[in-house]
Amino acid sequence: MKTRITELLGIEHPILLPGMSWISKPKLVAAVCNAGGLGILATGPLTPEQTRASIREIRELTNKPFGIGCTLMMPGAKENAEVALEEQVPVINFSLGKGDWLVQRAHEYGGKVIATVTTVKHALSAQSIGADALLVTGHEAAAHGGDVTSLVLVPTIADAVDIPVIATGGFGDGRGLLAALSLGADGIAMGSRLATCQESPLHQNIKNEAIKKDQGDTVYSPNFDGIPARYMKTPTAVKLTKRPMSFPIAAIKATQAAKLVGQPVWKIMLGLFVMFDKIKLLAYFGAATPRLMAATEEGDLDKGMQFIGQTQGLIRDIPSVAELIERVIRQAESAHQNNGEKLV
Numbered sequence: 001m002k003t004r005i006t007e008l009l010g011i012e013h014p015i016l017l018p019g020m021s022w023i024s025k026p027k028l029v030a031a032v033c034n035a036g037g038l039g040i041l042a043t044g045p046l047t048p049e050q051t052r053a054s055i056r057e058i059r060e061l062t063n064k065p066f067g068i069g070c071t072l073m074m075p076g077a078k079e080n081a082e083v084a085l086e087e088q089v090p091v092i093n094f095s096l097g098k099g100d101w102l103v104q105r106a107h108e109y110g111g112k113v114i115a116t117v118t119t120v121k122h123a124l125s126a127q128s129i130g131a132d133a134l135l136v137t138g139h140e141a142a143a144h145g146g147d148v149t150s151l152v153l154v155p156t157i158a159d160a161v162d163i164p165v166i167a168t169g170g171f172g173d174g175r176g177l178l179a180a181l182s183l184g185a186d187g188i189a190m191g192s193r194l195a196t197c198q199e200s201p202l203h204q205n206i207k208n209e210a211i212k213k214d215q216g217d218t219v220y221s222p223n224f225d226g227i228p229a230r231y232m233k234t235p236t237a238v239k240l241t242k243r244p245m246s247f248p249i250a251a252i253k254a255t256q257a258a259k260l261v262g263q264p265v266w267k268i269m270l271g272l273f274v275m276f277d278k279i280k281l282l283a284y285f286g287a288a289t290p291r292l293m294a295a296t297e298e299g300d301l302d303k304g305m306q307f308i309g310q311t312q313g314l315i316r317d318i319p320s321v322a323e324l325i326e327r328v329i330r331q332a333e334s335a336h337q338n339n340g341e342k343l344v
């Protein structure tokens with residue numbers, strides 16, 4: 001299936017794996033690339049050395065284009081982005097920060113840059129700094145989606161910009177892909193759905209839970225990591241999202257979490273002072289880390305919190321990445337034909 005996004009990124013199918021912390025690791029990234037999509041490595045929990053090693057591992061597993069994700073406001077993200085530029089990674093996806101320097105440096109070696117946005121204002125700003133495409137995240141998404149649902153956000157942003165749009169948040173099958181194309185997008189990114197494939201390092205307990213739970217079994221709240229985010233609904237998630245964590249506790253936990261993600265504590269502290277307005281956000285996010293890891297890596301939903309989208313309702317099996325991507329393309333093509341027949 002060819003679209004502006006397959007042409008831009010040099011891939012076979014307009015399907016992306018977004019950068020998901022502890023999930024979008026080299027093996028899953030490469031599996032998506034080898035199946036004709038584009039995998040994006042998550043670098044949030046990685047040190048620059050680990051980022052370089054992961055890029056090299058991906059290159060051993062696939063000769064197809066791949067991407068790297070950088071949440072620019074997080075500690076260590078700029079250093080990881082530097083590694084990506086040095087390694088001339090084909091696609092760089094940035095969010096939550098100014099990416100003009102990334103665009104300039106990636107374009108020097110022919111790399112492409114995708115900006116993650118949730119509003120028309122940020123979409124226009126990303127286009128103006130030369131981003132090659134946008135990853136537009138709707139309200140249905142796992143983790144930090146926008147306020148507006150994909151059904152409205154995608155066409156309004158697609159109308160406002162000229163560059164290709166990748167829709168994410170709520171896309172889990174071929175009907176979703178066809179719908180995204182109809183809304184003006186040029187491709188989709190599937191987070192929850194690809195996270196529950198065989199090659200994904202997401203703990204088996206969580207994959208099984210995602211099959212049991214449905215589209216209503218998510219909690220959307222700003223109270224856990226400081227930014228509105230969507231989690232799997234469990235008694236722990238309901239309890240921990242009831243009210244915001246107090247700031248002193250969040251700050252202490254953030255410094256503890258710094259060690260877990262391989263970041264020196266001084267760097268977290270420096271971040272707290274330099275970006276005064278982001279103090280609370282950083283502390284909350286750091287404090288959330290051990291619980292996010294407990295779910296994703298240990299499958300512990302009593303202690304842990306799991307990001308998951310409303311697409312949970314569409315997850316009914318654990319296919320291989322290649323099976324899933326082939327199925328999504330087939331479904332989209334047949335839904336396209338059936339839609340023609342529905343018109344009377």
Ligand SMILES: Cc1cc2nc3c(=O)[nH]c(=O)nc-3n(C[C@H](O)[C@H](O)[C@H](O)COP(=O)(O)O)c2cc1C
Nearest residue numbers: 018020021141142143169170190191192307309311
């Ligand atoms: C387990 C999990 C972890 C995630 N971690 C991140 C992350 O570290 N950074 C990020 O920008 N988005 C993260 N996301 C969100 C995805 O990038 C994407 O926006 C979302 O999954 C799209 O919604 P969907 O799940 O309906 O496909 C995560 C999603 C999941 C399911």
